[in-house]
Amino acid sequence: MAIAAPLILIVDDEAPVRSVLAAALHAAGYRTIEAPTLRFGLSHALGHRPDLILLDLGLPDGPGLSLVTTLRPAIRTPIIVLSARGEDRAKVAALDAGADDYLTKPFSIEELLARIRVALRHADAPICGENGLAFAAGGVHVDPVRRAVSRDGEAIHLTPTEYKLLLALVRQAGRVATHRSLLTEVWGQSAAAHPHYLRVYMAQLRNKLEDDPSNPVLLLTEPGVGYRMIENAS
Amino acid sequence: MIHLGHATTAGSTPSSSERHLLVGAWLFWPLVLAGVLGLALRTHLRTVDLAMLMLLAVVVASSRTGPFLAALAALLAIAAFDILFVPPYYTFSVDDASYLLTFVVMLAVGLAVGQLTARLREEALARRRRSIVTDAALALTDELSDIRDPLVMVGAAARILADAIGRETRVLLADEVLDIEEVAATIPIEASDHGIRDALLPILAETSDHGTSVDGWFVQAIGVGSPPRGIVVISPASDPEGELLPMDMLNALAERLGLHVDRNRLLVRHERAQIEIAAERLRTALLSSVSHDLRTPLAAIEGAAGTLLLEPASDIPTDVRVRLLRTIHDEADRMNRLIGNLLEMVRLESGVVPVHATWQPVEEVVGTARHRVAERIASHPLTVALAHDLPLVFIDELLFEQVLVNLLDNAIRHTPVGTRIDIRGRVADKQLELEVADRGQGFTPTALGTDFSSFARGGMHEDRPSTAGLGLGLSICQGIMIAHGGTIRIRSRAGGGAALNLRLPLGDPPAPPPTGLDAD
Numbered sequence: 001m002a003i004a005a006p007l008i009l010i011v012d013d014e015a016p017v018r019s020v021l022a023a024a025l026h027a028a029g030y031r032t033i034e035a036p037t038l039r040f041g042l043s044h045a046l047g048h049r050p051d052l053i054l055l056d057l058g059l060p061d062g063p064g065l066s067l068v069t070t071l072r073p074a075i076r077t078p079i080i081v082l083s084a085r086g087e088d089r090a091k092v093a094a095l096d097a098g099a100d101d102y103l104t105k106p107f108s109i110e111e112l113l114a115r116i117r118v119a120l121r122h123a124d125a126p127i128c129g130e131n132g133l134a135f136a137a138g139g140v141h142v143d144p145v146r147r148a149v150s151r152d153g154e155a156i157h158l159t160p161t162e163y164k165l166l167l168a169l170v171r172q173a174g175r176v177a178t179h180r181s182l183l184t185e186v187w188g189q190s191a192a193a194h195p196h197y198l199r200v201y202m203a204q205l206r207n208k209l210e211d212d213p214s215n216p217v218l219l220l221t222e223p224g225v226g227y228r229m230i231e232n233a234s
Numbered sequence: 235m236i237h238l239g240h241a242t243t244a245g246s247t248p249s250s251s252e253r254h255l256l257v258g259a260w261l262f263w264p265l266v267l268a269g270v271l272g273l274a275l276r277t278h279l280r281t282v283d284l285a286m287l288m289l290l291a292v293v294v295a296s297s298r299t300g301p302f303l304a305a306l307a308a309l310l311a312i313a314a315f316d317i318l319f320v321p322p323y324y325t326f327s328v329d330d331a332s333y334l335l336t337f338v339v340m341l342a343v344g345l346a347v348g349q350l351t352a353r354l355r356e357e358a359l360a361r362r363r364r365s366i367v368t369d370a371a372l373a374l375t376d377e378l379s380d381i382r383d384p385l386v387m388v389g390a391a392a393r394i395l396a397d398a399i400g401r402e403t404r405v406l407l408a409d410e411v412l413d414i415e416e417v418a419a420t421i422p423i424e425a426s427d428h429g430i431r432d433a434l435l436p437i438l439a440e441t442s443d444h445g446t447s448v449d450g451w452f453v454q455a456i457g458v459g460s461p462p463r464g465i466v467v468i469s470p471a472s473d474p475e476g477e478l479l480p481m482d483m484l485n486a487l488a489e490r491l492g493l494h495v496d497r498n499r500l501l502v503r504h505e506r507a508q509i510e511i512a513a514e515r516l517r518t519a520l521l522s523s524v525s526h527d528l529r530t531p532l533a534a535i536e537g538a539a540g541t542l543l544l545e546p547a548s549d550i551p552t553d554v555r556v557r558l559l560r561t562i563h564d565e566a567d568r569m570n571r572l573i574g575n576l577l578e579m580v581r582l583e584s585g586v587v588p589v590h591a592t593w594q595p596v597e598e599v600v601g602t603a604r605h606r607v608a609e610r611i612a613s614h615p616l617t618v619a620l621a622h623d624l625p626l627v628f629i630d631e632l633l634f635e636q637v638l639v640n641l642l643d644n645a646i647r648h649t650p651v652g653t654r655i656d657i658r659g660r661v662a663d664k665q666l667e668l669e670v671a672d673r674g675q676g677f678t679p680t681a682l683g684t685d686f687s688s689f690a691r692g693g694m695h696e697d698r699p700s701t702a703g704l705g706l707g708l709s710i711c712q713g714i715m716i717a718h719g720g721t722i723r724i725r726s727r728a729g730g731g732a733a734l735n736l737r738l739p740l741g742d743p744p745a746p747p748p749t750g751l752d753a754d
Contacts, residue, residue, distance in 0.1 A: 106570050196593040197747045203595045214597045214618045221602045224632045
């Protein structure tokens with residue numbers, strides 16, 4: 001039985017951008033619907049129940065953020081935010097409000113397709129790091145059952161906080177994790193007072209898990225937004 | 235706005251009464267001494283010798299006093315001589331009339347010495363005044379030539395004048411035309427309610443070459459222009475007799491100060507004009523470089539797309555088609571970077587870029603910058619050497635990343651493929667020092683060591699010929715570094731190549747996370 005191709009909703013007010021995205025997504029085997037405004041976007045999102053939403057933040061009839069806040073938390077459809085340079089605040093706000101990932105315009109189609117694949121996979125697959133599911137990428141292996149971390153087969157000793165942070169990143173693997181979400185998850189409510197803790201512990205994690213901490217390949221920085229743990233393409 | 239310089243005198247000059255005492259002593263003691271000595275030796279000496287003794291006393295006394303007191307000294311000496319040494323003793327009567335001649339000689343000597351002393355003293359005084367004026371004029375030239383800030387200038391001028399003249403001095407300088415009300419409010423002198431204010435009015439109404447003296451106060455306008463831009467106010471001498479400089483010399487000094495004020499004003503205006511010209515030149519250079527840099531990729535894109543549209547798809551060999559498409563892709567990417575820099579520049583220039591600084595490791599921002607140029611830098615081996623003990627730095631990660639990306643792009647663009655690029659980071663002088671260095675042609679000697687703004691202004695095209703927005707990228711770097719309280723400088727590398735040196739004050743990093751809570 002053939003499974004219907006995933007349906008992707010494109011919310012963007014620029015017709016050329018919509019048509020290029022639609023063409024690229026069709027070529028990659030997805031179905032698309034398009035919405036030029038926030039209102040259409042919301043109505044399509046509720047009416048067609050797409051598998052994923054590509055949301056431009058600069059819409060003529062309102063902030064893209066409001067679409068995220070309207071859908072969340074009731075509707076879990078993955079949302080990838082498309083932002084222009086200089087919209088960093090809005091981007092982070094959308095991510096903190098529950099958007100799954102972001103891309104800064106202009107982006108390459110390969111990048112977009114990779115993000116879509118990750119988002120769709122996360123939407124219906126069990127999450128690494130939860131329910132004892134192990135994670136492996138870039139030579140690093142995380143076994144949440146035994147709380148064991150190894151790199152190239154060699155056991156790595158992590159402090160409890162380092163492990164907690166690593167696990168938070170693993171659960172979000174392939175997607176961006178914002179500073180705020182990581183801080184709250186690892187340090188709880190007191191996090192706001194010590195925003196630099198996250199940076200310091202990330203540096204420690206990189207020292208233990210990366211070959212060259214100043215050129216990370218596993219624990220990537222998303223400047224101004226947060227961190228992204230890469231996920232082995234399977 | 236009015237700048238006020240105010241200086242009081244530091245040294246203490248002898249007061250009037252002290253001086254009188256001093257003069258009295260010189261009048262009194264030689265005579266008394268000669269009298270006593272004469273009395274003691276009266277029996278052993280001839281009267282003529284005693285006369286010589288008294289004459290000596292007159293010479294000593296009159297050489298230390300004025301002509302009037304010298305005459306007084308002579309008369310006293312004559313009287314004393316007559317009473318003490320001319321028989322009959324202790325009376326004014328004189329037995330031998332020839333002593334009258336002695337009296338006349340004594341008086342004549344006293345008067346002559348007194349006159350001579352007075353003239354000598356006057357000459358010495360005149361010399362001293364001249365040297366005071368000369369020294370003060372020299373000091374004004376020395377100290378004021380390099381001063382641009384009017385507030386510093388009036389302060390220095392007031393101090394020089396007060397030191398030289400020995401009187402409390404105020405110098406007022408206005409950015410615009412002097413406003414009498416404002417001036418009166420600025421001078422905190424008791425006399426402002428009477429005298430000075432009245433004296434100021436005519437001075438401000440028209441420029442006068444000469445100062446005015448009111449109740450011992452000296453007031454003179456300085457600087458060309460009517461109404462004047464500044465005034466000098468010198469308070470009365472504490473001791474009217476001790477007043478050293480006459481009006482014409484005060485005038486001369488005030489005039490000299492006026493020359494400096496005018497010169498300084500012209501200089502500042504000239505420098506400002508120079509800066510504006512340089513800024514204009516920069517704008518023009520940027521504009522031409524930007525329009526060139528934007529059109530180049532556009533031309534490539536248009537050409538490639540046009541070719542693809544023109545020919546039936548089947549007629550174009552696959553490899554050519556891929557190459558054309560790759561061109562469109564790469565050139566669009568290049569344009570995007572350029573436009574990004576351009577927007578950043580506009581935002582920096584308009585001052586709307588808020589710096590969202592947070593404490594973070596240097597390593598991280600170096601990592602993101604490397605990530606962003608990863609594709610382009612593949613052609614150049616890169617070494618990164620960051621000291622292990624680098625503290626957290628307070629930076630806006632997006633802006634700082636842009637600095638590093640621009641510097642790396644710059645190095646990639648201006649060095650041949652395969653040339654090594656070095657990033658080095660260390661702490662020096664409580665500053666983070668981060669350097670992006672290449673082994674290219676380097677910069678011309680004129681660009682080396684100079685401040686960045688002057689580099690950006692001064693012919694970026696001469697320094698490195700093929701500029702794809704070089705000036706723009708580096709200007710942005712400078713803008714961002716300034717916004718962080720840091721600096722950027724060009725250094726020439728030993729062994730060839732250019733090094734761009736970033737310095738950032740370390741500040742006071744927050745406490746590291748407590749490790750105790752994170753024990754195993």
